[in-house]
Amino acid sequence: MIEKRSLVSSVVLLLLIVGMFSSSYFLHGVFENSVTHAEFYADRNPIVAGGIFVGLAAMSVVFGPFTSVFLIPAAVAIWGAVATFFLLLLGWVIGGIIAYGLGRFLGYPLVSRIVSKEKTDEMAHVVSSRATFALALVFRLIMPAETGYIFGLIRYNFLRYCIVMFIAELPFAFFGVWVSDAFVDQHFILFFSALIGGFSLFIILAWGLRRRYLKKKKGGMDVSLAEEAA
Numbered sequence: 001m002i003e004k005r006s007l008v009s010s011v012v013l014l015l016l017i018v019g020m021f022s023s024s025y026f027l028h029g030v031f032e033n034s035v036t037h038a039e040f041y042a043d044r045n046p047i048v049a050g051g052i053f054v055g056l057a058a059m060s061v062v063f064g065p066f067t068s069v070f071l072i073p074a075a076v077a078i079w080g081a082v083a084t085f086f087l088l089l090l091g092w093v094i095g096g097i098i099a100y101g102l103g104r105f106l107g108y109p110l111v112s113r114i115v116s117k118e119k120t121d122e123m124a125h126v127v128s129s130r131a132t133f134a135l136a137l138v139f140r141l142i143m144p145a146e147t148g149y150i151f152g153l154i155r156y157n158f159l160r161y162c163i164v165m166f167i168a169e170l171p172f173a174f175f176g177v178w179v180s181d182a183f184v185d186q187h188f189i190l191f192f193s194a195l196i197g198g199f200s201l202f203i204i205l206a207w208g209l210r211r212r213y214l215k216k217k218k219g220g221m222d223v224s225l226a227e228e229a230a
Contacts, residue, residue, distance in 0.1 A: 057091020
């Protein structure tokens, strides 16, 4: 259910990249130079620059493989932590609404192509249109990139979905900005500690959700999402 190899690979890659930046004066210079150019543009085109960042954040939700995580440190350096937090949160919420709409109105054929048929059906074992608020929230926390499509596809109540999505995105936005701020200020011990702690918490939540999935599957409560969404 949870793609552990992809998750671990992503975290290892992130740690390697950050390690190179933290240990290399040259790479720090490249980062600072890039931020200087971006800040120069943002100062002269604040609305456009903010819109671009919000748009990229939204794209990271709609298009799973794309991620806005690596843009956050630059945004923090340009606008500061508080402004970046709200811009990032806005982008993610917009992206979540778009994904929900695509899933609800374009249906199973589209979602099964974007998410994959196997993964789409697998998620049906965990969440449905009758899912409790708590389960929907945990599900959204564990799989933030793809759940918008699934909630739309199963016709989960839109208002409840928006509340779930907003609450679920808050800790991710806060954590992403806080860690990025530590990176920009070169507080690398804090950065790595927070990153490892956050990853560990994610694994615990994923383990709990997987236990529920396996228990539900063992009990013969499998539900076809294709049938439910029909």
